[in-house]
Structure formats: structure tokens, C-alpha cells
Amino acid sequence: MGGVRAEKEHLNLILGSHLTTIHDTLQVLDQTASSAFEKVSWEDVIKMADQVSKQATTVGMIWTGDMPESKAVEESMASYFNTLQGFLLLSHGCTVGAGPTLSSCIHVSVKQVVDSSFRMMKETVSLYGTRSESQKLSVPQLVGAVWEACSALKKTPSTNITAIGREMTRVAVSVKDVLREMKELKPGSSDDSGDKAVGESCAETESEPHDDNSSEGDDDIGNDLSPEEMKVAERAIAVVSDTLSVVKELIRSITGLIKLEKPSDNSEFVNSLEKLLQLCQELGKQIDEIGACLYPPQEIPSINAALEKIHSTIDVVQVEVAALQGTSDVFLEACNALRSSLRQLVSELSSSSIADLESKVENITLTNN
Template identity: 45%
Template sequence: MQFRTACAIRNQNPQSPSQVSPCTAAAPPLVPPSPPAQLSSSQPRRATATSAAMSKKGGAKKKAAGGGELSRFLETHLQTINDTFQMMSESAPGGGLERTEWSEVVKLGDQVSRQATVAGMLWSGDLPDVATLKENIDAYFNILQGFLLVCHGSLVGVGPTLHKSISSSAKNVIDSSFSLFKQAVSAYESRSPDRKIIIPQVTGTVWEACVALKKVPTTNCIAIGRAMTQVGVYLKDILREMNELPIGDSSDSTAGKSSNGIADTASCSDRDEMSFDLDLDDDFSEEEIAVTKLVISVASDSLVVVKETIRFITGLLKSAGNQSGANEEKVDTMEKLLIYCKKIADQVNDLGAAVYPPQDASDMKLTVTRLYDGIKGMREEIGHLGGSPAGAFAALDELVKCLGSLESELADDVVDEMENLTISH
């Protein structure tokens, strides 16, 4: 106790720097408090990465939410366009209205094409915010809606063939536009890395659909003429396929030519090669070969009928000159004429399908009867149109003769078949 008191008293007195108190020497040195433990160099990086990942995840959720919002926003516009097109395709505007010139439709199509270019650049570039994308959708579909309304105005007074042509062209613009924005929104939602490749491609389909508007027929007569041309192409394909049948030497007068002198283009070597691939059950008997050659002639003569009918209608258009709507009062008759052409082509196709063994003569005779009905209808409608139908009438006469020969051959086949049944019985 005394030692501690003495030391305490001495410590109260100041000392020189050179003096060291025994109490001071004996006391343990003061240890400064340990500094707080510091994070290792890897810990702050890990914490920063975790924070960034959480931030990115939150941003992705916001973007996904925006994408879903865009899908719903787009769907309302798609439904509006579908409703408008449905109205347009079901009925034309009422009578008494002035028809919109097709040139106005083409102008609106050019605007759609330009707006598609803007959309393609926007959606394939650096993605903006949702509000900007919505504005682009609004702008595009407002123009598309106007395009459809102008198309509807162009349907005043049109016949079914021109109506179909206009509606089909408008549908191509709609379908390509829908494809553009559906894929654009999908790429936005999924953050697809291929959007810079896909979107320009679908934008190109919109351009093509808009450019095709310039080729749409502007009058009923032109539309009907083009439709008849398609019937001719259809018959030409049928004739080409039938000429490839392995039915013998093409030098035969019936196989080599139709009643109008159209030569068979299939060579003997070609036919030998094709017949090599046929099964034995497909071999033609002599009677079936004779029938098949006559059917080929019917197909060829039917093609000539369509060609002469087109030539006849072209003559009517030329005789009218530049008078707008000069032949429009004859549209109903021309539409009926087109229907008969299509029916004849369909019956020829049925005959072509019926020549493969075993042939059914009774079914083929029914088809021939329907062809006679079609020829009769064509004669009546051509007569109603006036003009100079001599070429068309001559082609119809040749077709009737050819059908008569086919009918006789089929009748002989039926008699032979009945005799064979009697003998076998």
C-alpha cells in the first residue's frame, strides 16, 4: 500500500524528460485499440456485382412489363384493322356513291410503305422507351386504316372479279404489316439479337405488297380478262401433263395434234423414260390410248376457246377506246362468261384425271355432258356482248366436234365392255 501511494504522489510531480519513474517503467505499455477489420479487395467487388445484378434484374422486369404492355397495345390496333377489312371484303359501298380512283389507293400505299421504313429503322435500331414505340404503332396503323377506307371507296360499282382482286391486294398489305409489327414487338420483348436482321426483312415484304398495288386492274373488264388468262394457264398446265402420258408414238395424228393443229411436244424418248417409272397396273390398253388421245385434243381445243374468248374481249376494249366505263354495262355478262370458262377448265381437268387406267367410260360421258352445257352457256353470253365473236364461235365449234368424237369412242367402249360381260357370263 505504501509503495503504491508513493508512486502516485511522485507521478503528480512533473519530471524532466530524462527521468524515468520506476512506476512508469513498471507499468505495461498502452496498446492502442485495434482498428476495425477492413474488407478484403475481393469483397467490395462482390458486393458491387451483386448490387448491379439486382439493379439489372429489376430493370429487366420493368422492360418485360413494358413489352407485355406493347403486345396488348398492338392487339387493339390489329383488331381494328381486321374489323375494317372484314367490312370491306363482305360488301361494296352502296350505289349512288362516287368511286375512289385507284390512283388514290396507290398514293396511300406509298405512305404505308414510307411509314414501314420508319418503323423498320426504329425497331431494329437502339430501342427507345415504350412511349415512343407506342407513338410509332399509332402512326402506322392510322395510315393503314386510311388506306383500307380508300380501298373500300374504290369498290363502288365493281364486279366480283375486280372486288376479289382489290381485296386480295389490300389483304397482302395488311398481312405484311401485321407480320412486321408482331415480329418487332416479339423481338422487343425477348431482346432478340436477331432483330436487326429479321425486321428489315419483314419490312421488305410491306414494300413489295405496296408496290404490287400498281399492278391491280383498274376496271372490271381488265380484271375479267386477267382472270381468263389464268384459266388459260391452268388449261395449258393440264395439257402439258397429259402430253407426258406414255400412250405411244406422238407421230400419231390424234396424239400429235389436236383438232386445231397444236403439236405434241413430248418426244418418244421422253415418253419411254417416263413409262419406265409406271407400274404395270398403269399400262394403257389400245382402247384407253384412243380415249386418252381424244381427251388431249379436247384439252387443246378448250385452251383455244379460252384464247379466242380473251381475244374477243380485248377487241371490245379496244373498240371502246379511252372512253371511261364504256363496257362497264356489260360486266355482268362478262362475269358469267368467265364462270363458264372456269367450269370448262374444271371439267377438262376431270377428264384428264379420268384417263388413267382403269378408265370409267360412264363417268367420262357425264363430264362430256357438262362440257356441252358450258359451251352452250358461253355461246349465249358471247352473243349478248356484240362485237365480232366469229373467232370465239369457230373455236367453240371445233371443241364440239372433238367432244363428239370422244363421245363416240366412249360409247364404243361401253358396248365392248357389255359384250365382254355377256361372253364371260
């Protein structure tokens, strides 16, 4: 028994050494590779990930029978971490010329492979010396997690343009989700023509799954809004709907430009797209802010501040798109429609503030009497 304990301690020491080496290598990936290095293709990374998957399978097979010998576990660790190290170095080579968005996508995907590998190896070493069948049953699941992480690399964007486009789409989906939540603020008995317009603007994104059986109490949220607050909510819905249209048209404009001009993944073009992505994310942030401020009591100053930021952001977006020569009439129409919705909401907020002030003055008068 003492010999098994000593062997397990030895394996833990070796494991610790391997984990430290991989961790140090992963830190290098935090920095984009220098342009002086030769760029590695993402296909090569995927091929190396297949080797990691095969090594994980080998690790799992060791535990299918009786307790393996210490030497077999040690050798499988060395082989696995050697392959994982090669995978990390190739992944780093893929970041040559990568902008912030692509670099982040690569880092997240690679980190998933590393994290699942660490969990698998720690668990297998912890099993050494035990005959617990329940513990051994966990090994196939851990191996499967490594397979999934490696397989997910095939869905990771391999170019700056693809990575940025995917992130812009996420902003559109996020804005659409806020729009759906805001529509729930409306009382079920209200007959508002805005529902139709909002529905049409989201027709392209309604295919995503939606839980219509979410908390039953949610249906009563809108009943807490006063008539004045309802008017603000309706105007805000128009702003969010038009913001969604702007983001969609921005994506279409960039996609059309790419298809027409076929620009290379050069730094100047990528920098412009990165800036547009940041502007999109700013729009999404302000839409989140407006959505959060609509619940009673409505935060009028915060909504006004968000509207100002959206207006200024749209101006910059138009300038950036024009610089890329990707401006279309439909895109301009979407921007102008959003500006109109912004003005209408600002006007409604002003009226609502005056009505609120008059109500407070009236209450003060009544109290004094």
C-alpha cells in the first residue's frame, strides 16, 4: 500500500510539472504573435487538435481495465502534454496578423481545450490506486469533454473579417432579445399598432428558439406602467427596433462590400471593421441601458443620456461606413429612421417629465391644504 501511495505522489509531482509548463505556454498566447513569425493556417491547428483528441482517447483507454502501472500513466501524461504543447504553439502562430477580435476568439477556443485537458489529467491521476468503479466511469466523460473542445475549433473563425462579422451578429441578437423583453411591458389588453411594426422589423431573427412559457408573472409586468410610462415604452420600442435595423443593414453593407471588392485581411481594413464593431457594441450597451430603465419608476435622465450616446454613435458609424465606401441607400434610410425615433422618444420624455412635475406640484398643494 505504501508503494502505491509513493507512486501516486510521484505521478502528482510529474503532473504538476506538466501543468506548469502548459500554463506558462498559454500565457504567451495572451500576446498576439509578432508579424515577424510565419503565419500558421487554422487547418494545421485543427489537424493538431485531432492528435490531441487521439491522445485523450489513449489516456481514457488506460482506465478501461485494471489499475494501470505507474509507468504507463507517466508515459501517457508525457505523450499527451507534448502533443498539447505543440497544439498551443501552432495556435499562437495563427494569431500573426490577427486583430483583437480574432485573437480573442482563438484564445477562448484554445483555453477550452487546455481547461478540459487539465480536468481530465488531474482526475485520472487522482484515480491511481483506487478501485472505485464510479470514479472510473467519470473518465469517459472527461475524455469526451476534450473531444468536444477540440471539435469546437472547427467552428472558430479563422479570419479577422469572419470573427468581427460574428461579433456584430451577436450584437444584433442581443438587441433583438431586449426588444422582445420590452414588448412584454405592454399590457395584454393594449391594441398598439407598434406591435406590427416591431414584428416586421424582427422577422429575420425570429427563428431563434424562444421560451414562451417563461415565468407566468412576467405577463403582469406591463400592468405596473402608468399611461405616461406606457407611451415612453412604446417610443422606446421604436428606437430599439430601428437600432436593430441599423445593425442589420450595417452587417449587410459590410458583407456586400466584401463580396464586391474582395478586400484582403489587411490591417487598415481590419482596423476599420474593429472600430465599427466597437460602435455596434456601444449601441448594444445603450439599448441594454434603455431596456433596464423602462421598468417603473422609469429613469428618465439615464434614458436621455443613452439616447444622446446612440445619436452620436450613429453619426460616427455613418462616417466610418462612408470611408469604406459601403454606404447604401437602405443603410442611410435605417439611420435616418433611427434618428427620427430618437427625436420622438426625447419629445415623449420631455412631456412625461412635465406631467410628472405637475403631478408632484399638485400633490404638494393638496398636502398644504
